[in-house]
Amino acid sequence: MEQGWRGVEIVEVGPRDGLQNEKRVLPTAVKVAYVERAIAAGLTRIEVAAFARPDRVPQMADAEEVLRGVPRSADVRYVALVLNGRGLDRALALEDARPHEINYVVVASDEFSRRNQGVSTADSLKAFRSVADRARDAGFFVTLTVAAAFGCPFTGPVSVDRVRSIVEDAGPVDEICLADTIGVGVPVQVSELADAVRPVAPGAPLRAHFHNTRNTGYANAMAAVASGFTALDASIGGIGGCPFAPAATGNIATEDLAYLLRQSRVPSGVDVAAAAAAGLWIGAELGLAQVPAQLGRAGDFPGDL
Known part of the structure; x- marks a missing residue:
């Protein structure tokens, strides 16, 4: 990888997208501890909750309690998933x-x-425009994530x-996130989507969300870096997936991605060893024999290239 590539922000989504597809529902205190470990590993932008129906996503039923419990500082920003106007309320x-x-x-x-x-894409877009206007008026930074952008x-x-x-139909947004929700994408699609979206959303930074279902997630992440994306989603431990997608597997792992970026001379600000330790910890809390992330088992390789 050539010298001089700018840094990439890793958005930690484990406390939301990671936990929502795990069978064990964790207590609020454990979720808060997960966030604290992410912060200790250098993550400063963390998706901590989803305002979803508790009967459909019981893992997120305590969204308010989590947001009340996480530590607050000027250096850390919290993100919440919203699916409709009720979620924004x-x-x-x-x-x-x-x-x-x-x-x-x-x-x-x-x-x-x-x-x-429960709605068509067109109806979802209509609802988004209304929610986005209200959210921005209230001072929220608003990201539009286009899910299943690489395949349904x-x-x-x-x-x-x-x-x-x-x-193009979404209207003004602060950020566009293109999500490979089911892990079918390949690097050429990353660049093609970036080239297609930029002209219709001028000025909006691009973020990417990859799953490693078919072992292409990390290749896609590096393709996103090459295509000028400014942020990449990942989850500590590589846990998670979409509960409404058949055979969904976890997000790309924060610790593995941070290692890949560091060794490629792309700064992310994440402490690889601390993130790997947090991945092993959350796996134990979830009762998993092992997490999808590799770094906790393989160990770090000392020294940058």
């Missing part, structure tokens, strides 16, 4: 314990959107034109 009601950012998901395929959120588990490939159209 819950975020607004927290007052002094509000998240700093709202992440709103619009699913690229109608079938997946209906199964995930029910209807197959998703076209670049489809993703471009969604972003």
